[in-house]
Amino acid sequence: MTLVFEHATLLDGTGRDPQPDTRVLVEEGRIRRIAREDAGRIPSGAQVIDCQGRTLMPGLIDAHVHLAIVELDDMATASLPPAVLAARITREIEATLDAGFTTVRDAGGLDAGFREAVRLGLIRGPRIFISGPFISQTGGHGDHRPRGWRGPMPAIPGLSSESILADSPQEVRRAAREALRRGADQIKVMASGGAASPTDELTHTQFSVEELAAAVEVARAVDTYVLAHAYGPRAIQNSLKAGVRSIEHANLLDEETADQMLAADDTYLVPTIITYELLARQELSSGWTEVNQRKIRQGLDGAYTALELAFEKGLRIGSGSDVLAEMQPLKGREIACQARVMGAMAAIVAATRTNAELMKIASEVGTVEEGKQADLIVVDGDPLGQPEILGDAQKVRLVCLGGRVVKELDGGRELSRAGSQR
Secondary structure (H helix, E strand, C coil): EEEEEEEEEECCCCCCCCCCEEEEEEEECEEECCCCCCCCHHHHHHHHHCCCCCCECCCCEEECCCCCCCCHHHHHHHHHHHHHHHHHHHHHHHHHHHEEEEEECCCCCCCCHHHHHHCCCCCCCCEEEEEEEEECCCCCCCCCCCCCCCCCCCCCCCCCCEEEECCHHHHHHHHHHHHHCCEEEEEEEEEEECCCCCCCCCEEECHHHHHHHHHHHHHHCCCCEEEEEHHHEHHHHHHHCCCCCCECCCCCCHHHHHHHHHHHHCCEEEECHHHCCCCCCCEECCCCCCHHHHHHHHHHHHHHHHHHHHHHCCEEEECCCCHHHHHHCCCCHHHHHHHHHHHHHHHHHHHHHHHHHHHCCCCCCCCCCCCCCEEEEEEEECCCHHHHHCHHHHHHEEEEEHHHHHHHHHHHHHCCCEEECC
């Protein structure tokens, strides 16, 4: 299939200014030529996408999703019939693609079988990188048992989020190997307390440097890396000492720790601001308590200050949403949150090129450049002037994944037509 996008305002994800009146030729799933409108003929038989001046840009990348967390209450999740839970997860995967995300990194919880279902065409979905089960210490952020609870939490294997509890370097090593055996693309560890966990605080440090290093050693042995949930300076510093590549959240980042991140080789920060904005408005329920709300407010209070510090220091900043449950459709709002501090262009680059670099796929996706895979979206409006439009799936008029049009509003009547020589 040959595709031609014409009359496009190209925002290529590199940080360069938009290029109006641009034509992009796609052949065999790759971007073959980017040129001005008057540069040569359109190949005979090509499908022509008339962008009508709309923004053509790289498919968005979310480096921190939890596609399997469809309820805030673990007990509510466990009570769902497995078929219903599988259907709800499938719906979230498909909606994520329709929102313009052509690649996502699931930061824990999603079974590798869903990645395979997408690959086989059984589910419409983005390219998914799986972290598999969370690795947590006993009583850590991945241990969802309330105080006084005896025995394991109920779970539906392969459908509900699962943690592996580990309490020594040897146990962490075994847990990381088990996650890889199940199909993980990278390893997720909990290096600090969290807002949703019942028995810790955001400032708590979890796992020793030796335990974190065990996970890094296992990951590096198979040419992958570790991402660490870490809020406070001590947890981040421990992660850096252990060789963790991707620091998630970091809402309590301080200047000393930011300097250490800057000095570290090949380290990235993935802020997740939108989830705090949304959860701060969440009504109390059996799955969301006053303690959870207090910790969310603490995280929100530090989120923008930490991002401002990281941006001023010149850290490598990616983009993650971390949205949960009924908030899943709002992943794209993270870009507008980051734009408040970084500006819209830098926030868009974080959600495209930088995320691709973080996930080690920048040679293939993340920018609109000749030779790369054609992961493209057509957007109504100007994302630089109004970055919030990237949080509205209805503004994403077309999604192209690897050269295949997988979403086109109005059945394509508005955008597509048959190609012709001219």
